Amino acid sequence: MNLKDPKIQIAIGLAVLTVAIAVLYVYLGFIPTKKSVEVLSAQETKLRQELEQVRAAVARLPELEAEYQALEKKWAKAQELLPTDKEISRLLKQVTNTGIEAGVKFVTFKPGAPASASALSSSIPIDLSVLGSFDQVAGFMAGLGNLPRIIVPSKLKLTANKDRDDDVRTIKADFTATAYVFKTGGQTSDKQAPRGRR
Numbered sequence: 001m002n003l004k005d006p007k008i009q010i011a012i013g014l015a016v017l018t019v020a021i022a023v024l025y026v027y028l029g030f031i032p033t034k035k036s037v038e039v040l041s042a043q044e045t046k047l048r049q050e051l052e053q054v055r056a057a058v059a060r061l062p063e064l065e066a067e068y069q070a071l072e073k074k075w076a077k078a079q080e081l082l083p084t085d086k087e088i089s090r091l092l093k094q095v096t097n098t099g100i101e102a103g104v105k106f107v108t109f110k111p112g113a114p115a116s117a118s119a120l121s122s123s124i125p126i127d128l129s130v131l132g133s134f135d136q137v138a139g140f141m142a143g144l145g146n147l148p149r150i151i152v153p154s155k156l157k158l159t160a161n162k163d164r165d166d167d168v169r170t171i172k173a174d175f176t177a178t179a180y181v182f183k184t185g186g187q188t189s190d191k192q193a194p195r196g197r198r
Contacts, residue, residue, distance in 0.1 A: 081150050082121055082182050091149055091179055095126065098147065102140035104132035107172070114181070126177045131161055137173045144177060152178045 108129035114122040161170040
């Protein structure tokens with residue numbers, strides 16, 4: 001083999017050129033494309049996982065909507081049981097009317113200052129002292145329990161009434177009735193309440 005022969009020089013030059021083109025293809029085309037494919041494959045895997053999470057959430061949507069409906073009903077019931085502080089005068093009238101219907105005589109009826117019970121509600125203690133027969137006082141206490149609002153009697157003290165001269169036996173009941181109300185600042189009206197899709 002004569003390296004000075006032009007045919008061999010052309011053949012060697014073509015071989016070197018072919019190897020150079022192959023090396024350039026590998027470094028400039030194949031390796032970057034392979035890295036790009038790996039990146040795209042990782043992105044595809046991530047997107048498939050996110051798609052599965054979304055599908056799982058969509059599958060739970062009816063269950064979550066049912067939970068939301070149940071919570072909305074509980075919220076409405078809580079609003080019925082707890083008046084707003086604007087409705088407290090009506091609640092005090094209901095307490096008074098319950099006592100009158102039971103036949104007790106009010107000696108003391110003293111609403112106290114509201115105290116914070118939670119972030120959304122406050123409690124209003126009402127110091128009460130009533131006179132009546134045992135049945136009348138018991139009827140009044142039962143009537144308080146049957147009111148549509150939450151009123152909790154506490155610190156009950158029953159004593160025989162010695163101030164009466166007649167033959168009717170009466171007792172004096174001293175207790176605190178605590179009414180719970182929604183705070184005006186913490187209350188969410190129906191217009192402001194978050195709503196789900198219907």
